Amino acid sequence: MYTAGTAFLEALKEAGVSYVFANLGSDHPAIVESIAEGQASGRGFPSLLTCPNEMVALSAAHGFAQVSGQAQAVIVHVECGTQALGGAVHNALRGRVPVLIFAGATPYTQEGELKGSRNEWIQWIQDIADQRGIMRNYVKFDYEFRTGRNVKQVVHRAMQLAKSDPMGPVYLVGAREVMEEDATPVAIDVTQWPPIAPLPIREEDARAIADALARARRPLVVTSYLGRNPAAVAGLTQLCRRLGIAVLEQSPTNVNFPPDDPLYMGNRWSEPYQEPVLAEADVVLVIDSDAPWIPSTSKPNDNAAIFHIDVDPLKDDIPLWYIKAQRVLRADAATALMQINTALDHMKPDTAAVQERTAHYGKLHRQRAQELERREQPGSVLTGEYFTACLRKYVDDDTIVLSETITNYPTIANHLRPSRPGTFFLSGGSSLGWNGGAAIGAKLAAPDKTVINLTGDGSYMFSVPSSVHWMARKYGTPFLQVVYNNGGWRSPKMSALAVHPKGYASRANAIGVEFDPEPDHGGIAAAAGGAYARKVEKPEDVDAAIAEALRVVREEKRCAVLDVKIPHL
Numbered sequence: 001m002y003t004a005g006t007a008f009l010e011a012l013k014e015a016g017v018s019y020v021f022a023n024l025g026s027d028h029p030a031i032v033e034s035i036a037e038g039q040a041s042g043r044g045f046p047s048l049l050t051c052p053n054e055m056v057a058l059s060a061a062h063g064f065a066q067v068s069g070q071a072q073a074v075i076v077h078v079e080c081g082t083q084a085l086g087g088a089v090h091n092a093l094r095g096r097v098p099v100l101i102f103a104g105a106t107p108y109t110q111e112g113e114l115k116g117s118r119n120e121w122i123q124w125i126q127d128i129a130d131q132r133g134i135m136r137n138y139v140k141f142d143y144e145f146r147t148g149r150n151v152k153q154v155v156h157r158a159m160q161l162a163k164s165d166p167m168g169p170v171y172l173v174g175a176r177e178v179m180e181e182d183a184t185p186v187a188i189d190v191t192q193w194p195p196i197a198p199l200p201i202r203e204e205d206a207r208a209i210a211d212a213l214a215r216a217r218r219p220l221v222v223t224s225y226l227g228r229n230p231a232a233v234a235g236l237t238q239l240c241r242r243l244g245i246a247v248l249e250q251s252p253t254n255v256n257f258p259p260d261d262p263l264y265m266g267n268r269w270s271e272p273y274q275e276p277v278l279a280e281a282d283v284v285l286v287i288d289s290d291a292p293w294i295p296s297t298s299k300p301n302d303n304a305a306i307f308h309i310d311v312d313p314l315k316d317d318i319p320l321w322y323i324k325a326q327r328v329l330r331a332d333a334a335t336a337l338m339q340i341n342t343a344l345d346h347m348k349p350d351t352a353a354v355q356e357r358t359a360h361y362g363k364l365h366r367q368r369a370q371e372l373e374r375r376e377q378p379g380s381v382l383t384g385e386y387f388t389a390c391l392r393k394y395v396d397d398d399t400i401v402l403s404e405t406i407t408n409y410p411t412i413a414n415h416l417r418p419s420r421p422g423t424f425f426l427s428g429g430s431s432l433g434w435n436g437g438a439a440i441g442a443k444l445a446a447p448d449k450t451v452i453n454l455t456g457d458g459s460y461m462f463s464v465p466s467s468v469h470w471m472a473r474k475y476g477t478p479f480l481q482v483v484y485n486n487g488g489w490r491s492p493k494m495s496a497l498a499v500h501p502k503g504y505a506s507r508a509n510a511i512g513v514e515f516d517p518e519p520d521h522g523g524i525a526a527a528a529g530g531a532y533a534r535k536v537e538k539p540e541d542v543d544a545a546i547a548e549a550l551r552v553v554r555e556e557k558r559c560a561v562l563d564v565k566i567p568h569l
Contacts (some may be wrong), residue, residue, distance in 0.1 A: 001033075001034075001037050002182065002183055002184075002185055003030055003033075003034060003148065003179065003180055003181060003182060003183055004030065004145065004147075004148030004151045004174070004178055004179045004180070004181045004183050005030030005031045005033065005034040005179045005180070006034040006037070006038070006043075006183070007148060007151040007152050007183045007185070007186070008031070008034075008102070008145075008151050008152075008155060008174070008179070009031070009034055009035065009038065009043075009045040009046070010043065010045070010152065010185075011151065011152040011155035011156060011188065012045070012046050012073050012100070012155065013043075013044065013045055013046055014152070014156070014188050014190050015071070015100075015155065015156060015159045015190065015193075016070050016071070016190075017046045017070075017071065017072055017073045017100070018046055018047065018064075018070065018072065018444075019046055019047050019048075019049055019060075019061070019064065019072050019073075019444060020046050020047070020048045020049065020072070020073045020074070020075055021049050021051050021057035021058070021060050021061050021072065021073070021074045021075070021441075022048050022049065022050065022051060022057065022074070022075040022076075023050075023051050023052070023053070023054050023057055023075065023076050023077060023081055023084075024050075024075065024077065025076075025077025025078060025080075025081060025104065026077070026104075026120055026122060026123065027077060027078050027103075027104020027105065027106065027107075027175075027176055028075065028077070028104055028179075029116065029176065029179075029180070030116070030176065030179035030180045031075065031179065035048055046073065049471070049475060050471075050474070051437075051467070051471065052466075052467040052470065052471070053084070053464045053467040054074075054076050054081050054084035054085045054086070054088070055084065055085060055086050055087070055088045055433055055437065055463075055464060056436060056437035056440075056463070056464050056467045056468055056471065057074050057076070057085075057088075057437065058074050058085050058088035058089065058091075058092060058099065058101065058169075058437070059088050059091070059427075059433065059434045059435075059436065059437025059438050059441070059463075060072075060437040060438065060440045060441035060444070060471075061073065061074050061092075061099045061441060062088065062091060062092050062095065062097050062099060062427070062434065062437070062438055062441060063402065063425070063434075063437065063438030063439060063440065063441030063442040063445070064441035064442065064444055064445045065097050065098055065099060065441070065445075066095070066097060066425045066438070066441075066442070067400060067422075067425070067441070067442045067445035067446050068445035068446070070445075071098035071099055071100060071159060071162050071163055072099055072100075072441070073099070073100045073101075073102065074099060074100070074101045074102070075101075075102050075103070076101065076102075076103045077103065077104065078103060078104050078105060078106055078126045078131070079103070079126060079128050079131045079134060080126060081103060082101075082103045082131065082134050082135060082171075083134060085101070086431065086433075087429070087431020087432070087433065088431065088433070088434065088437075089101075089135060089138040089139070089169060090138060090429045090430070090431045091427040091428060091429030091430075091431050091434050092138075092168065092169040092429070093138045093139070093168050093169060093317070093429070094290070094427075094428050094429035094430070095253070095426075095427050095428020095429055096165075096166050096167045096168055096225070096228065096311070096312075096428065097167065097168065097169070097428065098159075098162035098163045098167040098168065098169070099162065099169045099170075100155070100158055100159060100162060100169075100170055100172065101135070101139070101169055101170065101171045101172070102171075102172045102173070102174070103131070103171070103172075103173050104173070104174060104175070104176065104179070105131055105144065105173045105174060105175040105176075106118070106123045106124075106126045106127040106175070107123055107175055107176045107177055108175050108177060109177060110123075114177040114180070115177065115180040115181075116175070116176030116177040116178075116179065116180040117176075117177065131173060132144065132171065132173055135171040137317070138169065139168065139169045139170055139171045140161050140162060140168040140169065140170055141157075141158055141161045141162070141170040141171070142170070142171040142172070142173075143158065143171075143172055143173070144172070144173040144174065144175075145172065145173070145174035145175075145178045145179070146178065147178065147181065148178060148179070148181030148182070148183035149181075149183060149184070150186075151174075151183065152186050152188050153186070153188075154172065155172070156188060156190070156193040157193070158170040158172055159193070160193045160194070160195055163195035164195040164196040165195075165196065165198070165199070165311040165312075165332060166311045166312040167195075198331075198332035198334065198335045199311075199330060199331045199332050199335065200331055200332070200335045200336065200339060201309065201329045201331045201335075201336045201339055202329075203339065203343070205327060205329055206336070206339035206340050206342070206343040207343045208327070209285065209307050209327070209340055209343075210340045210341075210343040210344045210347060211343075211347065212283050212305055212307070213239075213243050213245060213283055213285065213340075214243055214344070214347060214349040214350070215283075216281075216282050216283035216305075217282050217353075217357075218246075218277075218280050218281050218282050218283075218357070218360075219243065219244075219245040219246070219281065219282070219283045219284075219285070219357070220245065220246045220247075220248060220265075220277060220278065220281035220283070220284050220285070221236065221239075221240065221245055221246070221247045221248070221257075221284075221285045221286075221287060222247075222248050222249075222250055222278070222284060222285070222286050222287075222289055222292045222293070223236070223247070223249060223250070223252070223256045223257070223286070223287045223288055223289055224249065224250050224251055224252055224253060224256070224288060224289035224290060224291070224292070225252070225253045225254055225256070225288045225289070225290075225428065226254070226256045226287050226288040226333045227252075227253075227254030227255045227256040227257075227421050227422075228253075228254055228288070229332070229333060229334050230255075230421035230422040231334040232287075232288075232332075232333040232334035232337060233255065233256060233257065233258075233421040234421075235333070235334055235337030235338055235341060236256070236257055236287070236333075236337055237257060237258060237261070238337075238341055239337055239340060239341055239344070240257070240261075240263050241261075241263065242341070242344060242349070242354070243344070243349055243354055243357070244263070244353075244354040244355070244356070244357030244358035244361065245263065245285075245357070246263050246264075246265045246277055246281075246357075246361045246364075247261075247263055247264055247265060248265045248266065248267070248268065248275065248277055248278060249266070249267040249268070249413070250267070250268050250269075250289055250291060250292050250293060251267075251268070251269050251291065251409070252267050252413060252426075253425065253426040253427075253428045254421070254422075254424060254425060254426075255418050255419060255420060255421045255422070255423065255424045258419050259413075259417040259418070259419055260417065260419060261365075262358065262361060262362035262365045262366075263358065263361050263362070263365070264365060265277045265361065265364060265365065265368070266368055266414070267410065267413045267414070268293075268298065269409055269410055270294065270297075271297070271298075271410075272297050272498060273297065273298065274297065274298045274299075275293070275298045277361075277364065278293060278298060278299065278300055279298075279299075279300070279301055280301070281300055281301070281304055282301075282303070282304055282305065283304065283305045283306075283307075284300050284304050284305070284306045284307070285306075285307050285309070286306065286307070286308045286309070286310070286323065286325065287309045287310070287333050287336075287337075288309070288310050288311065288333050289310070290315065290318070292323060293323075305326055306323065306324060306325040306326060307325060307326065307327045307329075308323060308325040308327065308328045308329065309329045309331050309333060309336050310329075310330065310331075310333075311330065311331070311332060311333070312330070313328045313329065313330050314328070314330075372414050372415065375414075375415070376388075376389035376415060378539040378540075379539070380539075381539075381567060382536065382537060382538060382539050382542070382564070382565060382566060383566055383567065384408050384411040384415075384484055384564075384566045385411055385414075385415050386539055386542070387482075387484075387536070387542055387564050387566070388411055388412060388415035388416050389415045390542045390543055390546060391416065391452075391482070391546055392415065392416050392417065394546055394547070394550060395416065395418070395452070396450075397420065398448070398449050398450055399423065399449065399450045399451075399452060400423050400424075400425075400442050400446060400449050400450070400451050400452070401416065401418055401423065401424045401425070401451075401452045401453075401454065402424075402425050402426075402435055402438050402439055402442060402451070402452070402453045402454065403424070403425070403426055403435075403454045403455075404426065404427060404432065404433075404434055404435035404453075404454070404455045404456065404459045404463075405454050405455060405456050405459070405484050406432070406456045406458065406459055406490070406491050407456065407486075407490040407491050407494065408454075408456060408484045409426070411484075412454055416454075425438070425442075432458060432459040432462035432463075433459060433462030433463040433464065434459075434463070435453050435454075435455045435459055435460070435463050435481075436453070436455075436460075436463035436464065436465055436467075436468030436469075436481075437463065437468060437471075438453075439451050439453040439468070439472075439477070439479040439481070440468065440471055440472055440475065440477045440479075442479075443472075443477035443478070443479055444475070444477055447477075450479075450480070450550065450553065450554060451477075451479035451480070452479065452480045452482065453479050453480065453481045453482070454482050454484065455481065455482070455483055455484070456483070456484050456485075456486070456490075457483050457484065457485040457486065457487070457488070457515060457519075457521065458488065458491075458515075460481075460483045460521055461519065465521070465524045465525055465528065466524055466527075466528040467528075468525075468528075468529075469524070469525040469528040469529030469530075469531050469559055470528045470529050471529075472529050472531075472558075472559050473528075473529035473530055473531075473558065473559070476557065478552075478553045478556075478557050478558050478559050478560075479553060479559055480549050480550060480553050480559070480560050480562070481525070481531075481559060481560070481561045481562070482561075482562045482564055483521045483522075483561065483562065483563045483564060484564055484566055485518075485521065485563055485564055485565050485566065486566050486567065486568055487514060487515055487516070487518065487568045488513045488514040488515045488516075488568075490513070492513050493505075493513050521533075521561060521563045522534060522535065522561040522562075522563050525559060525561045526561075529558070529559055530558055530559075531558060531559035531560060531561050532548075532549060532552040532556075532558060532559070532560040532561070533560075533561050533563070534548070534549065534560075534561070534562055534563070535562075535563045535565065536562050536563065536564045536565065537565045545562055546562070548560075549561075549562050
């Protein structure tokens with residue numbers, strides 16, 4: 001037996017897919033039969049993991065790809081399953097994560113004309129005019145298999161696009177009749193389907209940027225996701241130390257620069273004030289950032305020279321977007337930084353100026369560090385800052401941390417202070433619920449690492465914890481989950497107060513964002529997946545709770561959930 005379904009699974013294996021995160025339906029008989037046949041014949045297809053929720057499935061593929069760099073696959077059920085992927089597709093797009101999504105399509109014959117023809121009533125009500133249109137705003141490529149004869153070629157083209165910068169999700173559709181077709185095996189040489197090579201900048205641009213940074217009085221780098229490629233972090237660190245350039249992170253999604261380096265100026269999110277180091281910068285190099293500043297509250301001064309390097313500098317899929325840069329360059333950050341550093345080898349920067357800049361920024365770094373240390377001190381009430389500082393002691397070289405803490409994003413960045421590239425991740429998007437599935441994917445990608453998943457109470461519930469913890473138990477992917485529980489959605493409240501600081505909402509006791517009565521966060525995980533569950537409400541209980549939870553994860557190989565009560569909204 002060799003059908004289009006067999007060819008599809010074989011192509012995924014050839015493309016380096018280890019896991020297919022699947023939510024199967026009536027459109028997948030060919031896939032189900034091919035998997036069973038493959039197990040019997042020893043074809044060695046990718047492992048199929050049962051995912052009771054589609055958002056969790058795609059989030060797991062997302063997390064796996066972030067940790068491993070390898071694109072995985074997701075299978076969902078027609079247009080219903082496609083819609084149920086929901087915000088996970090947004091996250092994969094904005095996070096520039098390669099993943100192949102396959103959905104069946106309702107059969108296109110109804111009288112038994114072909115194998116796979118309609119034989120269930122749902123196949124009429126699942127027939128819509130443009131199933132691929134559901135995804136078109138969120139994927140790099142969408143296509144429908146039209147014959148079993150070129151299924152493998154289409155899969156490899158899709159993967160080639162998914163893995164090419166700017167990376168992202170791709171979407172394929174196949175009706176039952178097509179997937180059931182008998183097919184002739186096709187030999188594929190995967191070396192002939194490579195992603196595009198990392199793009200460099202022009203040598204003249206490298207020299208111009210190096211010269212501008214060397215001559216600047218207050219040079220500054222702004223970045224958000226440069227650390228997606230750990231090699232870029234080393235290049236940025238080398239450049240900044242050579243010239244005394246400060247680094248400011250804007251809503252960082254990765255480790256982009258060592259936070260303990262004297263040139264590190266911290267991280268910004270949506271704070272409503274002007275960032276001083278951005279205002280005083282005379283040369284700003286923006287590398288890999290979707291929103292390097294928020295002009296209504298914080299921006300460079302009008303005389304600053306701005307250079308912009310990005311894998312996606314024009315942000316083609318963000319309709320309203322611009323920054324006033326004098327050079328805009330599409331390039332791989334690691335490659336461009338290597339070129340700029342090479343250009344510097346042929347220059348003689350002013351040593352005294354470099355020392356002055358380094359000393360200036362070092363003073364600001366020390367002042368910031370002192371303020372952060374003050375916030376970490378224990379008090380009568382458990383705070384996110386104190387808990388995170390305690391957790392920091394348990395994060396070692398074998399730990400991967402995921403964060404979807406939303407209004408506590410700054411708390412995590414400032415007080416956990418992750419420093420090793422490739423070990424700290426945000427989703428890259430803004431649709432909540434990524435964290436649980438991503439933790440499963442991260443653990444599958446790095447089974448010998450300890451995975452710690454930090455989430456707000458709102459994003460915890462968005463993550464479908466019953467599905468997450470059932471999967472974690474079934475597939476042996478234990479992780480520590482910390483719920484920063486402030487009793488509701490603080491982000492909408494902050495947004496309302498920012499626009500209406502003295503309005504009715506500022507005086508109301510309840511504005512529709514409170515979780516009252518409070519869910520039993522740990523109890524959900526315990527019921528669904530046998531997780532260890534514990535509430536943490538006092539500063540003196542923190543260390544013991546973290547230690548025991550990590551013991552359970554590492555020794556008992558089951559998840560642990562710490563419900564950490566921090567000040568209410």
